[in-house]
Amino acid sequence: xSEPVTAPAPRTTRADALRFYGLWIAGAALxxxxxxxxxxxxxxxxxxxxxxxxxxxxxxxILLGQTGLLSFGHxxxxxxxGFLAIHGMNAIAGHEWPIPLPFVPLIGGxxxxxxxxILGWVSTERAxxxxxxxxxGVGELVASSALILRSFFGGEAGVTTNRxxxxxxxxxxFGPQIQIYYLIAAWVxxxxxxxxALTRTPLGRVCNAVRDNPERVQFIGYNPHVVRYIAFCxxxxxxxxxxxxxAINFEIANSAxxxxxxxxxxxxxxxxxxxxxxxxxxxxxxxxxxxxxGLTDLTAVWQLYFGIxxxxxxxxxxxxxxxxxxxxxxxxxxxxxxMLLPAYLIAAVPTLALAGGVIxxxxxxxxxxxxxxxxxxxxxxxxxxxxxxPVTWVIAVVLTVGGFFVARMTWRGIxxxxxxxxxxxRDKGHLA
Amino acid sequence: MxxxxxxxxxxKSFGNAKIIRDLNLRVxxxxxxxxxxxxxxxKSTTFNLISGYITPTSGExxxxxxxxxxxxxxxxxxxxxxxSFQVTNVFGRMSVWENVRCAVLWATGHRYAFWxxxxxxxxxxxxxxxxxxxxxxxxxxxxxxxxxxxxEQRALxxxxxxxxGANVILLDEPTAGMSRAETERAVELIRRLSEGRxxxxxxHDMSVVFGLADRISVLVYGQIIASGTPEEIxxxxxxxxxxxxxxxx
Numbered sequence: 001x002s003e004p005v006t007a008p009a010p011r012t013t014r015a016d017a018l019r020f021y022g023l024w025i026a027g028a029a030l031x032x033x034x035x036x037x038x039x040x041x042x043x044x045x046x047x048x049x050x051x052x053x054x055x056x057x058x059x060x061x062i063l064l065g066q067t068g069l070l071s072f073g074h075x076x077x078x079x080x081x082g083f084l085a086i087h088g089m090n091a092i093a094g095h096e097w098p099i100p101l102p103f104v105p106l107i108g109g110x111x112x113x114x115x116x117x118i119l120g121w122v123s124t125e126r127a128x129x130x131x132x133x134x135x136x137g138v139g140e141l142v143a144s145s146a147l148i149l150r151s152f153f154g155g156e157a158g159v160t161t162n163r164x165x166x167x168x169x170x171x172x173x174f175g176p177q178i179q180i181y182y183l184i185a186a187w188v189x190x191x192x193x194x195x196x197a198l199t200r201t202p203l204g205r206v207c208n209a210v211r212d213n214p215e216r217v218q219f220i221g222y223n224p225h226v227v228r229y230i231a232f233c234x235x236x237x238x239x240x241x242x243x244x245x246x247a248i249n250f251e252i253a254n255s256a257x258x259x260x261x262x263x264x265x266x267x268x269x270x271x272x273x274x275x276x277x278x279x280x281x282x283x284x285x286x287x288x289x290x291x292x293x294g295l296t297d298l299t300a301v302w303q304l305y306f307g308i309x310x311x312x313x314x315x316x317x318x319x320x321x322x323x324x325x326x327x328x329x330x331x332x333x334x335x336x337x338x339m340l341l342p343a344y345l346i347a348a349v350p351t352l353a354l355a356g357g358v359i360x361x362x363x364x365x366x367x368x369x370x371x372x373x374x375x376x377x378x379x380x381x382x383x384x385x386x387x388x389x390p391v392t393w394v395i396a397v398v399l400t401v402g403g404f405f406v407a408r409m410t411w412r413g414i415x416x417x418x419x420x421x422x423x424x425x426r427d428k429g430h431l432a
Numbered sequence: 433m434x435x436x437x438x439x440x441x442x443x444k445s446f447g448n449a450k451i452i453r454d455l456n457l458r459v460x461x462x463x464x465x466x467x468x469x470x471x472x473x474x475k476s477t478t479f480n481l482i483s484g485y486i487t488p489t490s491g492e493x494x495x496x497x498x499x500x501x502x503x504x505x506x507x508x509x510x511x512x513x514x515x516s517f518q519v520t521n522v523f524g525r526m527s528v529w530e531n532v533r534c535a536v537l538w539a540t541g542h543r544y545a546f547w548x549x550x551x552x553x554x555x556x557x558x559x560x561x562x563x564x565x566x567x568x569x570x571x572x573x574x575x576x577x578x579x580x581x582x583x584e585q586r587a588l589x590x591x592x593x594x595x596x597g598a599n600v601i602l603l604d605e606p607t608a609g610m611s612r613a614e615t616e617r618a619v620e621l622i623r624r625l626s627e628g629r630x631x632x633x634x635x636h637d638m639s640v641v642f643g644l645a646d647r648i649s650v651l652v653y654g655q656i657i658a659s660g661t662p663e664e665i666x667x668x669x670x671x672x673x674x675x676x677x678x679x680x681x
Contacts, residue, residue: 202553208526217534230546
């Protein structure tokens, strides 16, 4: 796999500029029409959660992808943003201040920023393991205080609000989910543009330099600690915005907002999406939110699948979804992408069989071990299986073992097809 | 006018090991000064002491008359001293262009700016482009630094070092591991780029040292045993015994 270059060369041609702005306009248009295409209440809720998750994951990637800081406690700033947004909304409603709901995310953002300013200087003194450990410690500290400081965090129950008590905004009450969706969509667009712009500033580029080689940065005039600190503050700000949007969406904030699980999920989403490209965490946020919502409905051991997917990505595609996509770019430019298609299609069959076999085994075992009282029926890709029947066990093992051996052969076929396509692309002058 | 660099009675110990012992060195403004000496003499340690990478156990380092020992590397860099590394030390995942541009940003006053578009800073762009021309990497500007050839990485290393416009440049074995032809090109480059600046160079290749340096200091066991013009050093019996003699066989 070719090393990703984080920074493209400056755009010069008008066609490039057109394509660049076209992409953002297309994104905005997509956000606008999505609820018109998928108008069910469930879709709206899902889209809202994805939007929140996108901002949160992008803010996390300011740390991980841009500055090389692996945080295990990023949910602190998300949670603080959420709690402050709830308290802010209650205060606005109580005092009848003329602040409408669309501005509440700024309260969350400021809260995240202020906490990052306070906690960040110590956290960012060193990168690497030291930073990771401090972030974990701070995360646990804040999460446990959430259960102790009941007057602010509301203990186990959390704190609640009613978003419709705030003054209306151009006639919008923000009661219906569709209005909340558009509120979130607008903030997704604003935050994404802002975070993308940040990568194209002097600070953003020096963050990359600190990530690649903090030692050398000191010899070009920069204090890497200051660079990390400023990046940390920005990450805290945008995490706070995401947390506030979550608070607006659910009208509640509780200690789960700040906890280790929340910090883990955002790490998971960002990494699976791909940290080396700006759009990676967006893909990751979409994927993981769907996975969370979908899997929890389908299976009791959804966390196990999460783990398997994560391990698989770390081992086989450390560049994440974005890395997988961008691998194909030189081939697409060279016009040799089609050479891969047969190999991909051939490999898909045994690979799916392998996945199906593994799922059957996991579900069978979980029926016996975890939920002995649950129904024994498993629905796999529309085919019902009875996990109490030995024939199902045989099918599961055959699919897994057979699928693995056949799949492994077809994976070699992909590698060979890849070589041919890459060579052909290189012959046409596209570096692969 | 004060000397570009003055090292005044500097000692550096790591535990019980005295690496630098009562080191005194004076580099005049605008001269090209080479530090030579056998392996383990403390040449790289001397560079680390000057550039703030490590702090002297005792003694003082002055840059243009100002005491800099005890300052951080970035504080020293901001006062006009820049160094390269013996082992290539670039920003591997960033393109050649980005590598050099990052090294230009502080000196052009953009510092930690997060409100400016880095692509629309004409001064930064011009300086970056000029340096890429200087180090002959203009054609490779979009290649990630980690994918460059060794000689190209060494050239980039020098490019990053000079990009900030420092007046005092320290180069740590810039031609190590290069072929004869590459070395000649590198020397030409160093000669051109150090025009009008003060250059301190650590180098093993004697043809490079004697071809480039106005003055040479010989470092043996953490002490300068001789300082002078190339002719003086060549004729110095102490140097012959301690260093050049060894080199001859």
